[in-house]
Amino acid sequence: MNLEEVKKISESRDIYLWGARRVGFSTLNSLAKEGVLVKGFLDSSPDIQGTVVRGQPVFPPNEILAKPPADNFIVITSELHVNEISNVCDESGLSHNKDYIAALELQTYDYIVDVSGVCNLKCLSCPRGNRRIHPKPGFMSASHFEKVLTKIVREDPLTGAIALYNLGEPLLNPEFPEIVEICNSKGVLATLSSNINIKKSFVDTIKAKPALFRISASGYGSSYEITHRGGNWNLFLDNMYKLNYWREKYNPEMQVEVFYHLYKDRTEDYQKMAKLCKELNFSLRVCHAALLALDNINSFLEGETLTEEAIKTMELQILSVTEAMSIAKKTQNLPCTVLSSLAITWDSKVMACSCWYDPKLRISDEDFLDIPLEKIVRLRNSCELCKLCRKNGLHRYFNAYLDESLVRKKDSLYKN
Ligand code: SF4
Numbered sequence: 537m538n539l540e541e542v543k544k545i546s547e548s549r550d551i552y553l554w555g556a557r558r559v560g561f562s563t564l565n566s567l568a569k570e571g572v573l574v575k576g577f578l579d580s581s582p583d584i585q586g587t588v589v590r591g592q593p594v595f596p597p598n599e600i601l602a603k604p605p606a607d608n609f610i611v612i613t614s615e616l617h618v619n620e621i622s623n624v625c626d627e628s629g630l631s632h633n634k635d636y637i638a639a640l641e642l643q644t645y646d647y648i649v650d651v652s653g654v655c656n657l658k659c660l661s662c663p664r665g666n667r668r669i670h671p672k673p674g675f676m677s678a679s680h681f682e683k684v685l686t687k688i689v690r691e692d693p694l695t696g697a698i699a700l701y702n703l704g705e706p707l708l709n710p711e712f713p714e715i716v717e718i719c720n721s722k723g724v725l726a727t728l729s730s731n732i733n734i735k736k737s738f739v740d741t742i743k744a745k746p747a748l749f750r751i752s753a754s755g756y757g758s759s760y761e762i763t764h765r766g767g768n769w770n771l772f773l774d775n776m777y778k779l780n781y782w783r784e785k786y787n788p789e790m791q792v793e794v795f796y797h798l799y800k801d802r803t804e805d806y807q808k809m810a811k812l813c814k815e816l817n818f819s820l821r822v823c824h825a826a827l828l829a830l831d832n833i834n835s836f837l838e839g840e841t842l843t844e845e846a847i848k849t850m851e852l853q854i855l856s857v858t859e860a861m862s863i864a865k866k867t868q869n870l871p872c873t874v875l876s877s878l879a880i881t882w883d884s885k886v887m888a889c890s891c892w893y894d895p896k897l898r899i900s901d902e903d904f905l906d907i908p909l910e911k912i913v914r915l916r917n918s919c920e921l922c923k924l925c926r927k928n929g930l931h932r933y934f935n936a937y938l939d940e941s942l943v944r945k946k947d948s949l950y951k952n
């Protein structure tokens with residue numbers, strides 16, 4: 537199915553986007569540019585059901601699945617749970633290509649441009665805090681970013697949003713507000729994830745109007761500082777209030793989402809964070825804290841010694857690596873959803889995968905600007921790393937950690 541067919545369908549059926557995050561924003565934006573209006577988002581996260589995101593109401597999926605299929609058409613805009621959502625659609629009597637498709641069937645990749653190759657923190661679970669070898673530090677300049685984005689939009693015109701982060705702190709890039717403005721000038725929504733644990737003001741970034749501002753957090757008060765290692769709780773809290781104030785003043789449409797990594801023995805902390813988010817009108821997403829990156833998990837499976845920070849992370853986890861890998865193994869036959877994203881580093885190299893950290897894992901030494909999209913697709917589809925990953929089920933590891941329904945099923949918010 538292609539865009540023209542979706543446009544035709546939209547003349548007689550209501551279009552819903554399943555997944556109200558980055559890919560959802562991207563598809564909403566690119567469909568709107570083509571004159572396709574959607575009826576709303578579907579999302580399994582109770583925290584945002586019943587709210588309005590980018591002007592669209594968010595419905596619980598069952599509410600729409602209960603309606604006659606001939607009335608609706610679903611575009612799956614989840615980043616990681618495409619297979620699971622497709623199964624739910626099938627079980628509800630919908631047919632692929634007739635009643636639903638995945639957004640990433642309409643474009644080649646979901647793009648990540650890590651404009652900052654530096655982070656101010658050394659979180660326990662993150663390779664910046666738990667690996668010994670790191671990529672070269674630096675920032676992508678706004679002028680280079682403009683070239684990168686021009687190429688992306690030329691080669692993959694349905695790109696409606698872009699992630700300006702992977703494993704770096706974007707607000708440290710001195711040209712970040714300009715980078716956000718460049719996105720907007722090209723009709724591409726800018727999304728970022730930040731630890732907001734920085735002393736310098738980031739009001740110019742808010743004024744530049746990113747569409748989605750994600751904040752990564754774990755714990756509350758002193759527990760936050762254990763896992764967000766190097767962070768200062770009071771600075772974080774102060775910046776949460778500042779962000780709210782600046783959003784209301786300069787960019788009220790901006791969606792703010794706290795992405796909360798859940799560790800053991802922090803039930804009360806989570807409840808305090810939920811209260812704070814409610815007060816500030818930020819949405820709250822929760823996941824079991826994962827050990828990143830896949831380099832560590834591969835080492836663990838191979839019986840290699842992990843760093844003390846990686847071991848400490850595992851001690852604090854609710855969902856253990858062993859349990860997550862056992863879930864991953866059960867779905868090993870499913871395709872890799874990470875393959876639909878393409879990560880470009882601050883120094884304009886194409887990573888083999890956004891979930892691995894070793895600086896050597898690039899698909900080529902060439903600059904992204906010099907590699908045609910067809911060649912990127914070819915190189916990634918024949919990547920040796922993917923073969924290793926699939927052989928061990930590693931490609932499904934993060935699906936277990938980002939499964940919010942598993943948090944509820946394990947009762948992790950209350951029992952730990
Ligand atoms: S998780 Fe984010 S904030 Fe923490 S060290 Fe990694 S990149 Fe920095």
Ligand code: SF4
Pocket residue numbers: 872873874875888889890891921922923925926930931
């Ligand atoms: S198979 Fe593994 S290396 Fe390849 S894209 Fe998926 S997660 Fe990344």
